[in-house]
Amino acid sequence: xxxxxxxxxxxxxxxxxxxxxxxxxxxxxxxxxxxxxxxxxxxxxxxxxxxxxxxxxxxxxxxxxxxxxxxxxxxxxxxxxxxxxxxxxxxxxxxxxxxxxxxxxxxxx
Amino acid sequence: xxxxxxxxxxxxxxxxxxxxxxxxxxxxxxxxxxxxxxxxxxxxxxxxxxxxxxxxxxxxxxxxxxxxxxxxxxxxxxxxxxxxxxxxxxxxxxxxxxxxxxxxxxxxx
Amino acid sequence: xxxxxxxxxxxxxxxxxxxxxxxxxxxxxxxxxxxxxxxxxxxxxxxxxxxxxxxxxxxxxxxxxxxxxxxxxxxxxxxxxxxxxxxxxxxxxxxxxxxxxxxxxxxxx
Ligand code: NI
Ligand code: NI
Ligand code: NI
Numbered sequence: 001x002x003x004x005x006x007x008x009x010x011x012x013x014x015x016x017x018x019x020x021x022x023x024x025x026x027x028x029x030x031x032x033x034x035x036x037x038x039x040x041x042x043x044x045x046x047x048x049x050x051x052x053x054x055x056x057x058x059x060x061x062x063x064x065x066x067x068x069x070x071x072x073x074x075x076x077x078x079x080x081x082x083x084x085x086x087x088x089x090x091x092x093x094x095x096x097x098x099x100x101x102x103x104x105x106x107x108x109x
Numbered sequence: 110x111x112x113x114x115x116x117x118x119x120x121x122x123x124x125x126x127x128x129x130x131x132x133x134x135x136x137x138x139x140x141x142x143x144x145x146x147x148x149x150x151x152x153x154x155x156x157x158x159x160x161x162x163x164x165x166x167x168x169x170x171x172x173x174x175x176x177x178x179x180x181x182x183x184x185x186x187x188x189x190x191x192x193x194x195x196x197x198x199x200x201x202x203x204x205x206x207x208x209x210x211x212x213x214x215x216x217x218x
Numbered sequence: 219x220x221x222x223x224x225x226x227x228x229x230x231x232x233x234x235x236x237x238x239x240x241x242x243x244x245x246x247x248x249x250x251x252x253x254x255x256x257x258x259x260x261x262x263x264x265x266x267x268x269x270x271x272x273x274x275x276x277x278x279x280x281x282x283x284x285x286x287x288x289x290x291x292x293x294x295x296x297x298x299x300x301x302x303x304x305x306x307x308x309x310x311x312x313x314x315x316x317x318x319x320x321x322x323x324x325x326x327x
Contacts, residue, residue: 002322003114003208005221005263007246017143028116028152028206029143032263034235034247043246043263045114045141045152047208053323061327097246099221099265100323104111105162105209109170112223112317126252137225137261137315138252154223154250154261156317213220214271214318218279 001103002053004046007032008064008096013042016063020046023059053100064096110212111162113155116141117173117205122151125172129155132168162209173205219321220271222264225250226282226314231260234281238264241277271318282314 008016013029020027030043048056070088117125122138129136139152157165179197226234231247238245248261266274288306 001208003210007263027143028141028150030139030141030152030248032246032248034245041246043248045116047206057325061325065327094327096325096327097265098323098325098327099219099321100325101210101221101319102322103208104211105207107166107170107205107207107209109174109203109205109207110317112319136252137250137259139248139250139261154225156315210319212317213320214316216275216279216314216316216318218283218312218314218316 001106002048002050003101003103004044004048004053004056005099005101006044006046006060006064006096007041007098008044008060009094010040010042012064012094012096016044016060019059019063020044020056023055025052025056025059047103047106057098060096060098064094066092066095069093110215111157111159112210112212113153113157113162113165114208114210115153115155115169115173115205116150116207117153117169118203119149119151121173121203121205125153125169128168128172129153129165132164134161134165134168156212156215166207169205169207173203175201175204178202219324220266220268221319221321222262222266222271222274223317223319224262224264224278224282224314225259225316226262226278227312228258228260230282230312230314234260234262234278237277237281238262238274241273243270243274243277265321265324275316278314278316282312284310284313287311 028045032041032043046056068090071091072088073086137154141150141152177199180200181197182195246263250259250261264274286308289309290306291304
């Protein structure tokens with residue numbers, strides 16, 4: 001038995017939840033913050049047999065992989081300088097930090 | 110030293126907190142979601158000596174055991190069809206998922 | 219690799235976050251409650267190489283150490299008995315509970 005603790009960006013959290021359910025893995029989710037990003041993230045707790053660790057890792061990798069995304073910067077409101085139009089920029093989103101912990105004992109009451 | 114991570118339904122959370130205090134165990138609680146249930150649950154972190162694991166397990170088992178509960182389904186509001194009266198149904202509530210993790214080192218500052 | 223789980227009082231949480239960033243350690247934060255105190259606390263998850271555990275421990279110790287603080291008790295509102303003036307009292311604040319857990323595997327996607 002292993003306890004997998006995965007910290008993922010909020011924007012990947014729903015997709016990861018859905019993919020874990022599809023693959024029949026159960027996860028408990030905790031709202032979290034910090035790490036690289038100011039933005040909120042989600043900490044998943046997933047308990048699995050040793051033989052399933054690789055499958056869960058694949059689900060996480062596929063659901064949360066780092067990719068580029070176009071983001072249009074928010075500009076301060078301004079009534080006068082309409083000469084400036086913000087252009088979308090590419091930012092990296094996604095990614096996951098994953099710890100696999102040994103479990104001495106697992107119980108389900 | 111062990112770290113016990115117990116995930117319990119919100120409705121059992123207060124009872125478990127109280128019983129742990131009574132037995133002189135300290136717990137840190139984290140709001141969590143997911144697992145079997147849409148509903149909210151609570152994740153307890155409890156650090157104990159190896160010799161106390163069984164006692165904590167018993168407290169969790171007794172506070173959170175699965176049992177049947179009568180629930181009256183919520184019906185959509187309706188001014189006209191008062192011919193339908195929802196009957197209470199039995200649902201399973203309670204239960205806990207518990208991981209016991211080895212601890213390399215414990216400090217209390 | 220180790221996973222350090224540190225539970226600290228909310229009032230020390232910002233200082234600890236700042237000091238960890240200064241020392242180049244990344245932490246994920248979870249809002250938590252309970253333990254000794256009714257008041258809210260924060261649970262930090264910090265993944266580090268074995269060789270860095272002692273450094274992180276020092277940062278936590280320095281940021282969260284128990285100290286005395288003067289607190290003026292809140293008194294019930296009262297229009298008539300202005301003869302009673304609450305005096306500040308010394309209370310202990312701070313402190314941290316820290317678990318160092320072994321990690322079988324660490325991945326960063
Ligand atoms: Ni169950
Ligand atoms: Ni203490
Ligand atoms: Ni990264």
